[in-house]
Amino acid sequence: MEKARERNLTEESVGGKVEDPQGELERSSLPDTLMPGGTDGRTGSQHSADELSDLGLQQRGRERGGQINTWTKRNERMGKEEEMSRWEEGRLKEGETEGKRQNEEGAEKDADVSVVLADTRLTLDVYLGGTAMLSMLYEQVPEQLRRVQFLRLGSEDCDSLQGALTILPLLTQLRSLAIRGCCLQDASGDPLPGLLTSLPTSLSSLSSLTHLDLSFNHISSFPPCLLSLPLLSSLLLSYNLLRSLPPSLGELRSLTFLSLLGNELRTLPASLCQLGALRTLDLSHNQLESLPAEVGWLESLQSLELSHNRLRDLPHTLGAQYPQ
DSSP: OHHHHHHHHHHHHHTTOOOOTTOHHHHHTSOGGGOTTTTTTOOHHHHHHHHHHHHHHHHHHHHHHHHHHHHHHHHHHHHHHHHHHHHHHHHHHHHHHHHHHHHHHHHHHHHHHHHHEETTEEEEOSSTTGGGHHHHHHHHOHHHHHTOOEEEEEOSOHHHHHHHHHHGGGOTTOSEEEEESSSSBOTTSOBOOOOOOOOOGGGGGOTTOOEEEOOSSOOOSOOGGGGGOTTOOEEEOOSSOOOOOOGGGGGOTTOOEEEOTTSOOOOOOGGGGGOTTOOEEEOOSSOOOOOOGGGGGOTTOOEEEOOSSOOSOOOTHHHHTSOO
16 A cells, blocks of 8 residues: 555656645655654654653653652651651650669669668678678768677678678777688588688677677788787687787687687787686687696686597696586
8 A cells, every 4th residue: 555655656756746735655665653643644743742641651750750759758767767766765765764763773772771781780601602792782872881889790702701801990889790601501501611811800890799700701810900909809710710819819808709610720919818807718629638737817807628639637727617
């Protein structure tokens, strides 16, 4: 059909007439893809309307796409703002939780203080690590701690013990002090040994001290600071590693009770007789082979324990106090 149309047009051209009212010749020389009417037989005016319609759709699509992008960005911004709001709210909640936790810890500490510290009595030898609390309590309630008169410490933990020994000289109102081992048990049920080996000289500041218990430790030498405690009336050094006593032991003129049970004593100083107020003396479970004659001069002595030693005889002065 196209060939016939071209032939007719050619013939008309040869005859001197060129009639192309619909622009068929021009359109026939263009590729189908560039023809205004396309290949579907539609006119140019129809094609332009369709194109305009398509352009309108494309424009609306672009506008809608722009709106979608705007909505997306707005949603993203709102999401970020909401996320920031949640984060700030979380921070506030964390702050409230932290404050609440600190308050609870403070209340727990206060409760702990009330459990171990009753009036002027402080007991820290009933659970492992209790001795470590002495330093902590002094930081929290120093004035209250300075008023303590009765204090019990365990000596099973070396680090805690050293920290406690730095605080003790500051507690000048103390009247009774116990630093004992074997207060606690290990997993097998065996008592934990005390690790105290000596006392700092600064403990001589405890001038009000009347009772001191250092039993179940590893003290091998009599602590010199004890000789500076003028009111000390009861001294327990049971189950340590003492092999001798100082010649100046007689300076403890206020002593009424002295326990040296379970040491490694071989001899006693003659100054022992200067303890004129002594009523009870426990020397059992040592390695004594003899007693000084001066032991019979203890006029206030009411109880003397000498079992489980290496004694073969007793000084005659012991019977001189009790004539038949």
